[in-house]
Amino acid sequence: MDNDYNDENAGSLPHNRDGVGQAAGGTEPVEKQGLTEAIEDFSEMGLRDDLLRGIYAYGFERPTPIQQRAIKPLCAVRDTLAQAQSGQGKTGAFTIGTLHTLDLNERDCQVIILSNTRELAKQTAEVVSGLGQYMNVSSMACIGGQAMRESMEALRRGVQVVVGTPGRVLHMITNGALRTGR
Ligand SMILES: Nc1ncnc2c1ncn2[C@@H]1O[C@H](COP(=O)(O)OP(=O)(O)OP(=O)(O)O)[C@@H](O)[C@H]1O
Incomplete structure (x- = not known):
């Protein structure tokens, strides 16, 4: 699959219910929307300030590879499949991605x-x-x-x-x- 990611690059695959790697309700691949590009700094992910503060206070300085790719599609509330080996930061990735979407x-x-x-x-x-x-x-x-x-x-x-x-x-x-x- 062209737009799939696997454990080697510790990436993520956002998809919708109609097709893998497609924009929800549209046909433009998520890659073209920039949702799967690696973002190497938490401060460049557009995260809410109180969450960003929590991330740094928790001791995370830089996102791991899976976090670099999976947080943004999660923040965009896209269905996301992501895989990485144990201890690569998957829990942090889906926690940060979903916390960002909360209506407090x-x-x-x-x-x-x-x-x-x-x-x-x-x-x-x-x-x-x-x-x-x-x-x-x-x-x-x-x-x-x-x-x-x-x-x-x-x-x-x-x-x-x-x-x-x-x-x-x-x-x-x-x-x-x-x-x-x-
Ligand atoms: N960006 C980061 N910076 C520093 N430490 C991190 C970062 N992300 C995760 N960690 C730490 O790395 C360790 C492993 O992270 P985490 O538990 O999220 O991995 P995981 O991929 O979910 O592991 P498992 O597959 O075993 O459940 C934890 O101690 C976590 O606090």
Whole structure:
């Protein structure tokens, strides 16, 4: 595939539901829109100031290769497939990309991050809090093993970013505590 990326260049592939690498609702390849070009500095990504501050405070100085390519399409709310080896900064990439898109005036859930283990969900929730520390973002780990009532009450109070494991998240959606309408 001409416009695919793989682990060797640690890139990202934004695509829509109609075709890989195509602009949503259009035919212009995302490459022509500059969405897949590597951006070597966080400050040149057009990120919101409170997020940028959080990134630097968290200790990130320069984006890793996967972050250089994946953050921008995520900020543009494009469907994005990205792959890189373990420890290359994928969690930071999708966390930064999605935090940028939040409407902080809206208290309901806007982002759901699914992890395959409870431990990973907890770690990712910490990354969300760390990178979003100046955004006053509400987030939680919604994982099995926690008291059901606690999860439900937290969600009903309003959580903008939910990081969870599939079983508990599905449970919260089906019982109406986690609303996915937005
Ligand atoms: N831009 C950056 N600058 C400095 N450190 C970073 C940067 N991005 C990520 N890190 C750090 O590198 C480590 C690995 O990052 P991360 O967990 O995001 O990788 P990953 O690709 O999601 O890994 P895995 O595949 O194991 O889940 C973490 O300690 C993270 O804080």
